[in-house]
Amino acid sequence: MKLGAALTGIWPSTSALHLLTSESRTNSQQVLHRKKHMNEHASTEAPAPVGESQRLKLIDALRGVALLGILLMNIPGFSMAQYSSEAYRSDPTNVNFWVSAVISVFFEGKMRALFGMIFGAGVVLFVTRKEQNGQSATWLFYRRMFWLIIFGLIHAHLVLWIGDILYLYGICGMIVFLFRKVKPIYLVLGVPLVAVVDFTAGTMFYQHIRTQRIAYVEATEAAKANKPMTEAQQQALKNWRELEKTFIPNRDDAKDNTRKMKSDYLTVAGYLRPLALELQTKLVIIEVWDSIALMLLGIALYKWGFLSGQWTNQSYWKMLAIGYGLGLPLVSYNFYHHFLHNPTMEASLARMEVVPIEWTNLIYPFQRILLVLAHVSAIILLYKANLFPRLFRSLMAVGQMAFTNYIMHSVICTLFFFGYGLNYYGELQYYQIYFVAIAIWIVQLIVSPIWLRYFLFGPLEWLWRSLTYWKVQPFRRLSAQ
Secondary structure, three states: OOOOOOOOOOOOOHHHHHHHHHHHHHHHHHHHHHHHHHHOOOOOOOOOOOOHHHOOHHHHHHHHHHHHHHHHHHHHHHHOOOOHHHHOOOOOOOHHHHHHHHHHHHOOOHHHHHHHHHHHHHHHHHHHHHHHOOOOOHHHHHHHHHHHHHHHHHHHHOOOOOOOOHHHHHHHHHHHHHHOOOOHHHHHHHHHHHHHHHHHHHHHHHHHHHHHHHHHHHHHHHHHOOOOOOHHHHHHHHHHHHHHHHOOOOHHHHHHHHHHHOOOHHHHHHHHHHHHHHHHOOOHHHHHHHHHHHHHHHHHHHHOOOOOOOOOHHHHHHHHHHHHHHHHHHHHHHHHHHHHHOOOHHHHHHHHHHOOOOHHHHHHHHHHHHHHHHHHHHHHHHHHOOOOHHHHHHHHHHHHOHHHHHHHHHHHHHHHHOOOOOOOOOOOOHHHHHHHHHHHHHHHHHHHHHHHHHEOOOHHHHHHHHHHHOOOOOOEOHHHO
16 A cells, blocks of 8 residues: 555546447347347256356456456565665666556556456356356355455465455455446446545545644654653654554664565564554455445446457547547656655655645546556457467466466465565565566466366366355366366
């Protein structure tokens, strides 16, 4: 979580929304035809995982892109010591500055947005297929989300990745399920309502920290002037110290935290688990709104046929032009503003003392959704043109095994960077950690399709399905036995 960032929802531009709604008219007949066709084959068989022939390959490929892209955003959390970015983020002569710029402009928030949208589409796919076969999906779906929450807790507290999204998505999925049958236009119109709540919650959190910061500064000034400390001022010092122990470490704390991260498993766990617990309890109320908005938008985009490639190429080109044409200037300004006003933590805190609301954060949801829609349009155009077919087949396999591959990111990175593994934490420059990310990409793009030649699911997908259906699912392909 970035200090002072008011977490906001997402809302497409007027032009993008017009393009979405107009294209949906053409696709509504296709959706009805598809539903009719599937209903003709409805059965009363026991619930079972989706068959391979029923999978939407483009959705799998988009999920694969999102999964690999998320690693670009997560890997600094595994590898970089606190305050290490200050060495380059205000220095355009440093290669790390430009790597950071590219990541921030093109990927930051966009890959998680895509992942959330695909998750929302997945809610509809999971439930619709069950209901069209005359099966009740409610209990099955909530059991599926319950196990996702459990996996998220294991991921955060045993694998030790505090940036886990499984726990959050399990909670959000339970809420989004209630809106699965709402018309797409209402889902999209509901997104700004969620965004208002999201921005309000984020701003309240920001102002809570700001209040504590101002009280702390006043208390330290009184102490420097040798004035008697009031009880409120003493409490202000304690409150700020508690924040330093968690999300705003001072420089001495940062050095100590690096030492902990380069130590044994129990020491690393002792440092990270309280942070994970804070995120999963006190701060989850702030985090849920953004993910809910993305999932609702994903449901709408799927129902409109955007995510499944049903639009015309001309429409995707229009969306690409709108997204990049409007989104790139906005995100570039966002980056430049951060470059000017947040070169160091001290500068960020000083700005917090005088800026009660960071209104520039409102740019984030606009540029984010514009760019992710442009990214998706570009990917779909490449897919429909049958360019890079081998790459897309690998991306489909990565997406089909997204759960396993996501956890593997954490297992590989913790063992490579943390002290109980190879202990590269804080040892590499910013640009160098992306060589590790690319290596992981290559491995997963190669191994995932090979694995699926012999097995029906990834190992964690198989476990999740077996727990969801409360029945051991087939695992090996018959041809491989």
